[in-house]
Amino acid sequence: MRALTEIHLEEVKSIVKTGRVLTKESDRFSYSFDGSFGTFLPDAVIQTKSVEELAALVRLANRELIPLYPRGQATSLSGGPLPVKGGLVLDLSVMDHVLEVHEEDLVAVVSPGVLTADIHRAAEERGLMYPPDPSSSHVSTIGGNLAENSGGPKGLKYGVTKDYVIGLEVITPEGEIIKTGGRTVKNVTGYDLTKLIVGSEGTLGIITKAVLKLIPKPKASTTMMAIFDSLADAGKAISNMLTAGILPSKMELMDQASIIAVEQFEPLGLPVDAAALILIELDGHPAALQEEADEAAALCQSVGAREVRMPKNKSEEAELWKARKLVSPAIVRIKPTKISEDATVPRSKIPDMCKRLEKIREEYGIHLVVFGHAGDGNLHPNIICDKNDTEEMKRVEQAVEEIFKAAVELGGTLSGEHGIGLMKAPFMEMELGAAGLDMMKRIKAAWDPNNIMNPGKIFPEPGQKLELS
Amino acid sequence: MLAEELKQQLIEVVGEANVQDNKASLLVYSYDATPQFQSIPDAVVAPRNTDEVAEVLKLCNEHHIPVVPRGSGTNLSAGTTPVEGGIVLLFKHMQDIIEIDEENLTVTVQPGLITLDLINAVEAKGLFYPPDPSSMKISTIGGNLNENSGGLRGLKYGVTRDYVMGLEVVLPNGDIIRTGGKLAKDVAGYDLTRLFVGSEGTLGVITEATLKLVPMPESKKTILALYEDIEAAAEAVSSIIAHRIIPTTLEFLDQPTLKVVEEYAQIGLPTDIEAVLLIEQDGPQEVVDRDIEKIAALCRDNQAIRVDVAKSELEADALRTARRTALSALARLKPTTILEDATVPRSKIAEMVRAINDIAREYKVDICTFGHAGDGNLHPTCLTDVRNKEEIHRVEQAFESIFHKAVELGGTITGEHGVGAMKSPYLHLKLGDEGIAAMKGIKQAFDPNNIMNPGKIFAKSERKRVVVHA
Ligand SMILES: Cc1cc2nc3c(=O)[nH]c(=O)nc-3n(C[C@H](O)[C@H](O)[C@H](O)COP(=O)(O)OP(=O)(O)OC[C@H]3O[C@@H](n4cnc5c(N)ncnc54)[C@H](O)[C@@H]3O)c2cc1C
Ligand SMILES: Cc1cc2nc3c(=O)[nH]c(=O)nc-3n(C[C@H](O)[C@H](O)[C@H](O)COP(=O)(O)OP(=O)(O)OC[C@H]3O[C@@H](n4cnc5c(N)ncnc54)[C@H](O)[C@@H]3O)c2cc1C
Numbered sequence: 049m050r051a052l053t054e055i056h057l058e059e060v061k062s063i064v065k066t067g068r069v070l071t072k073e074s075d076r077f078s079y080s081f082d083g084s085f086g087t088f089l090p091d092a093v094i095q096t097k098s099v100e101e102l103a104a105l106v107r108l109a110n111r112e113l114i115p116l117y118p119r120g121q122a123t124s125l126s127g128g129p130l131p132v133k134g135g136l137v138l139d140l141s142v143m144d145h146v147l148e149v150h151e152e153d154l155v156a157v158v159s160p161g162v163l164t165a166d167i168h169r170a171a172e173e174r175g176l177m178y179p180p181d182p183s184s185s186h187v188s189t190i191g192g193n194l195a196e197n198s199g200g201p202k203g204l205k206y207g208v209t210k211d212y213v214i215g216l217e218v219i220t221p222e223g224e225i226i227k228t229g230g231r232t233v234k235n236v237t238g239y240d241l242t243k244l245i246v247g248s249e250g251t252l253g254i255i256t257k258a259v260l261k262l263i264p265k266p267k268a269s270t271t272m273m274a275i276f277d278s279l280a281d282a283g284k285a286i287s288n289m290l291t292a293g294i295l296p297s298k299m300e301l302m303d304q305a306s307i308i309a310v311e312q313f314e315p316l317g318l319p320v321d322a323a324a325l326i327l328i329e330l331d332g333h334p335a336a337l338q339e340e341a342d343e344a345a346a347l348c349q350s351v352g353a354r355e356v357r358m359p360k361n362k363s364e365e366a367e368l369w370k371a372r373k374l375v376s377p378a379i380v381r382i383k384p385t386k387i388s389e390d391a392t393v394p395r396s397k398i399p400d401m402c403k404r405l406e407k408i409r410e411e412y413g414i415h416l417v418v419f420g421h422a423g424d425g426n427l428h429p430n431i432i433c434d435k436n437d438t439e440e441m442k443r444v445e446q447a448v449e450e451i452f453k454a455a456v457e458l459g460g461t462l463s464g465e466h467g468i469g470l471m472k473a474p475f476m477e478m479e480l481g482a483a484g485l486d487m488m489k490r491i492k493a494a495w496d497p498n499n500i501m502n503p504g505k506i507f508p509e510p511g512q513k514l515e516l517s
Numbered sequence: 518m519l520a521e522e523l524k525q526q527l528i529e530v531v532g533e534a535n536v537q538d539n540k541a542s543l544l545v546y547s548y549d550a551t552p553q554f555q556s557i558p559d560a561v562v563a564p565r566n567t568d569e570v571a572e573v574l575k576l577c578n579e580h581h582i583p584v585v586p587r588g589s590g591t592n593l594s595a596g597t598t599p600v601e602g603g604i605v606l607l608f609k610h611m612q613d614i615i616e617i618d619e620e621n622l623t624v625t626v627q628p629g630l631i632t633l634d635l636i637n638a639v640e641a642k643g644l645f646y647p648p649d650p651s652s653m654k655i656s657t658i659g660g661n662l663n664e665n666s667g668g669l670r671g672l673k674y675g676v677t678r679d680y681v682m683g684l685e686v687v688l689p690n691g692d693i694i695r696t697g698g699k700l701a702k703d704v705a706g707y708d709l710t711r712l713f714v715g716s717e718g719t720l721g722v723i724t725e726a727t728l729k730l731v732p733m734p735e736s737k738k739t740i741l742a743l744y745e746d747i748e749a750a751a752e753a754v755s756s757i758i759a760h761r762i763i764p765t766t767l768e769f770l771d772q773p774t775l776k777v778v779e780e781y782a783q784i785g786l787p788t789d790i791e792a793v794l795l796i797e798q799d800g801p802q803e804v805v806d807r808d809i810e811k812i813a814a815l816c817r818d819n820q821a822i823r824v825d826v827a828k829s830e831l832e833a834d835a836l837r838t839a840r841r842t843a844l845s846a847l848a849r850l851k852p853t854t855i856l857e858d859a860t861v862p863r864s865k866i867a868e869m870v871r872a873i874n875d876i877a878r879e880y881k882v883d884i885c886t887f888g889h890a891g892d893g894n895l896h897p898t899c900l901t902d903v904r905n906k907e908e909i910h911r912v913e914q915a916f917e918s919i920f921h922k923a924v925e926l927g928g929t930i931t932g933e934h935g936v937g938a939m940k941s942p943y944l945h946l947k948l949g950d951e952g953i954a955a956m957k958g959i960k961q962a963f964d965p966n967n968i969m970n971p972g973k974i975f976a977k978s979e980r981k982r983v984v985v986h987a
Contacts (some may be wrong), residue, residue: 152759177763197708210708211679224951231862231927232893237947238936238974239720239956240665240678243711252707264761291620293643293732297871335803342722394699396620424702461700480706483692487963494958506706 050113051134052091060092060136063104067096067142079137082122083131085435090117090131095142097159099217099225099256102138104497106254107223109136109500116500117251120160120192123184125388128196128249132504138254146257149174155214155231156260165429167260177265179206183376191255204423205331206263210246215259218245221252221496227380231259244491248454250502253496269297269331271365273357274348275322279303279406279418281352282324283399286422288351289328290395294344298329300424306419313378316371322354326422327372331450347494375419382415385435389448391455391462392426404454405429412447413441425460449475477508519559519604521582526560527604530572535563535610546587546605547598548551553903554595556602558585563607567685567693567724570606574722574968575691577604579762583971584689586718588629588660591652593856594937596717597666600972605919614638615725621699623682628659628723635728636930644730651841651935657906665715667933669837672891673765674731675797676933678714685725686713689964699727712959717935718970728888737765737799738809739833742816743790743823747771747874750792751867753819754890758863760815762808766797767891768840769870774847774885774898781846782839790822794890795840797833820879821832843887844898851883851900857916859923860894860932872922873897880915882908894932920946920972936974944974 050059061069068095072077080087083229091114096102109116115135122129131137144161149170153156156167156178164185182188188198194216199208215229218241228241239462245252245496276282286299302310303324311318326348330340359365380386393401402418405427409416418430429451433444452462452475462475477485489507492499519527519538526535537543538560548555559582564570577584583603590597599605615625617639623770624639624646632653639646650670656666662684664879667676682699686709694744697710703800709967713720744750754767770778771792779786787793794816798808808954813824848854861869871888873895877884889898920930920943930936930943945953957975 098855150862150864152755153862154758155862210711220951224954226952226955228948228952230929232860232929232932237929237940238944238953239932239959240711240715241952241955243678243708244959247708264763287620290622294733295949333801333804333807335807336801339801361735392700394621459698459700471772478963481694483688484694484696484709485706486692487688487694490962491707491959494962495955 052114052136054468056108056112056114057092058104059108060094063108064094064096064101066098066101067094069094079119079122079131079139082124082127084125086127086130088131089134090137091134093137093139095139097143097145098442099155099219102254102256103219103223103225103497105136105138106219106221110222110498113498114498115499115503118191118195120189120195123188124192124196128192128502128505133442140254141189143191143256149176149262149368153231154262156262156419158190158258158260160189160194160255162190162259164188164190164193171262172265175265176262177296178212178262180209180212190258190260194246194255194258195248195250199421199426201300201421203421205295205297209245212261213242213246213258214261216242216245217257218253218255218389221498221501225256229259246263249505250494251506253501257478266297266331266333268334268337269329270337271329271359271368272345273347273368274328274353275319275355275357276324276326276353277322278352279324279402280399282326283355283402283422284351285326285348286398287396289344290380290423292343292347294330294340296328296344296423297331298327299421300327300372301419301422301427302327302375303374303418305415305417306379309378309382309417310371310374313374313381316367318371319355322425327368341451346462372419379417379430380431383432383434385433387431387433387444387448389429389431389451390426391429391451392424393455393458393460395423395425397458397460398422398425398427400458401427401454401460404458405451408447408454412443412450414444414447416447454493519582520580522562523576523582526576527560527573530576531562531563531564531569535565535574538563542943546590547596549590549592549595551593551595551937552855553600554598554600554938556598556600558599558605559602559608560604563609564606565610567687570687570722570724571691571693573604573606574687574689576885577968578689578691578966581966581968584722584968585970586659586663586722589631590655591656592660592664592935592937593718593858594931595939596935596937596970596973598938600938602967605822608657609686609844612725617642617644618699619644623699623727624659624730625725625727627725628657628662630658630779632658632661633654638732639730642732642866645733646680646728646730648677651844658726658728662714662723662726663717664932664935667889667892667894669766669768669840670887671889672767673763678711680729681710681714681726682729683714683727684710684713685721686721686723687967688721689966693724697727714916715935718971719960720969734799735796736802736805737833738805739795739836740809741825741826741827741836742788742794742796742813742815743825744794744820744822745790745822746820747792747870748867749820750794751870751890753794753816753821754866755864756815756819757812758891760811762812764796764798764812764891766795766810766837768795768888769890769895770795770840770843770887771885773883774843774887777850777885778843782835782842784835784839786839795836826955840887844896847885847898847900852902853900855899855901855912855916857897857919858894858931858934859897859919859928860892861926861928863891863893863925865928866890866893866895869895869923869926869928873919876915876918876922880911880918882912882915884915892932893928938973941974
């Protein structure tokens, strides 16, 4: 891997005719971090809307072995866009100029810099829905969502980003522009490159356009809150709901620590003495909704919910969801550093994972908060700590490793939605086994023989360990 | 012919009874459901478990012997013809349901399991596995996975790919890997699961699959809308979708198809009209009633001359079965049936149907069209006779025009049947040379000796042969 020389820079500038090349240290600094840890300064930052210019840059980088780092809005929680080996950051958030909704085909065509929330809005204006809704959707780009295969609260019923991508335009690491999939919902022409690129974290190419599947917007929705005296019971309610054939559009868990944190942050009348609560939203046709809501409430009661609250109107409903939204800002007031994990387990193991997390919390004496879209087994354990406290951080690192182990032992995965990036690379082999990891490496090598696309991500370097400080 | 030494090694692995190389068995496995492709393998091997599959692959990889995995051989793209000889791998000892997990809503199966057996087993527990290719009575899950098969319920429920959560796969070098798992979400590294789905046996052998199940819908209702005008029927399809209704099933059959199906199934289908739409919705009772009412109204608005609601599940099932037999019924008419699989964006259905009819007229060939109209996946089917060289030539030209038209309308050359050996010369139409290179890179990475189902997906030459003798 080489650093960018003056000669390279001249060539870069001659290629980027319609956009900008940022080289001032103050500019580059803004591109040195993301939503996770660590700062790495790139040699230069490129902003252009031109796919041809980007492709030409890729060819240059491939020839001169310059690392390339595609980047959206850098909300990644796994170090995805960090330029760990210097080189060029490609700021794709500037490619926000295409957002077309084709109603008859139920598809949207977008450029990678479009914000997820803008796609939601454009679809809803036409009575349609683009379901993937990462909590960061008002700040994250669709390109980042695609590269991370992001999920969100609606994932339980509607699936994740991958389930809504039917076509892509991609610049390969050798600088070719290829199209995968298309506008048809069915397509078996050759290997499924679309799904391979989705979730590849910018290591297989740069997404320059995407065709997304839209669905009709459900006509109605209703919300309830079920309150529990034990976290494991709440876990049971979640598992049983799905077995009973009820598929909520959202099902969010908050444990006692997060209830208390929110209540201290802004009093909303939450039950601070409860061990956990779940917020459930059902959507569908108004004709069928009430019946399903009654069924869901009865089910919660049958596994030991002490109370099920049904809001009477939309504003009460909004109040409940506000509680969930406040968890993140509330918990960081306890201590400055928040480490968000997203280890995921099979749904039936949710109660077991809850127990394991409680044990880890005690064993390492850490401040562990559990909340999130639990319905899909993605529990979002968060550790609140202070990164300047080295002794505490040591315990946190050990606890995180324990969490990963617990998840894998219960048949789960390290990452349900945030990606492997830099942070989790050291744990890949534990989950995939040597042969599985080797297969992925071979794919990477086939496409990117010079390893210029987002190097240092997904695949661990020899001896690489989790470092949070 | 396999070298005697290799044959003995194979026998050591799988047992004497499971290695066949007599002429009769070789002949049986020399073709599949695709007309005009035939090629004799060197041996037929039936491993009894994953470890044996791994041993077999290791041997073949060492000796550079082609391996052609085979389910029931019902694929329509010459996916299982051993075009370069080698061994055909059977899964007749690997047909079990390993587990139905009612808590996580998953089922784990071996590849040789028949699709319908899986569907029946999970339905007995009140669960639902939606992918239902018309061939489900005979096709295997291994085949469905490798072709990413679709079916009548695909419009609402998606295709096989949408139900695969995890796989056990033996790689060409004999390594056994597991991908995915019982997780609703998983983004650890590249999505190898989805890469294997639809890979047509060219990347490895699937030895176990964990599939997603969904709860059984509460109720369903089926209607038949009759049309005097094919394009009006196609317009109705677009109109239903544009009104934000996604039915479970939205199938199209034109008159020539109706006639043969009725002759075959004898259930009182109308044969004096130009086309019908077979539409089904499922879900909670109230929702189904309303949707069906609205769909019926939309069909009428788009010039349906009649809309019939099936009065009982028995009647509804007769209609579905009739649609499923379309291909078998057509196949009885003439010596050679060539079924295509071009797919277009759903808004282009009317245009595509019109184009197919124009093309049929232009080349003076008989084309019946039916298919999964709701997702743009049509099956223009040509009834012909391979012995008539002159006609066959026109058929080839007609299909080439159909492929071009599909791609021109933003579609693809295959929506569900796969590329196989048959469509490989056309792959570049859809993917371009760069796209093919990207796929070849993957093939090369997985299978450097090119032993897995060689000659499929990637064309050997530019020679186009939809129907020419292999
Ligand atoms: C408050 C908060 C809440 C969050 N909530 C969720 C949540 O609910 N669910 C969830 O899944 N995630 C969540 N995240 C994580 C993050 O927002 C998502 O991963 C998001 O998709 C990243 O988008 P981005 O535009 O910021 O991409 P970036 O962080 O800039 O990049 C992410 C990765 O994508 C690559 N990349 C970006 N654009 C392209 C492109 N065009 N082509 C190729 N590669 C590209 C980068 O190289 C990098 O590897 C949250 C983050 C925060 C800060
Ligand atoms: C009458 C009829 C109706 C049909 N209807 C439909 C339909 O509605 N929708 C549809 O999509 N298709 C349909 N088909 C096509 C065909 O039935 C499907 O493609 C089916 O999935 C093939 O299953 P199979 O078990 O016969 O597989 P095969 O034809 O034996 O094999 C298919 C491919 O899978 C590979 N393969 C099989 N098992 C394995 C394994 N374990 N590991 C690796 N590779 C493997 C083979 O090498 C081959 O490439 C129809 C075919 C017929 C004859």
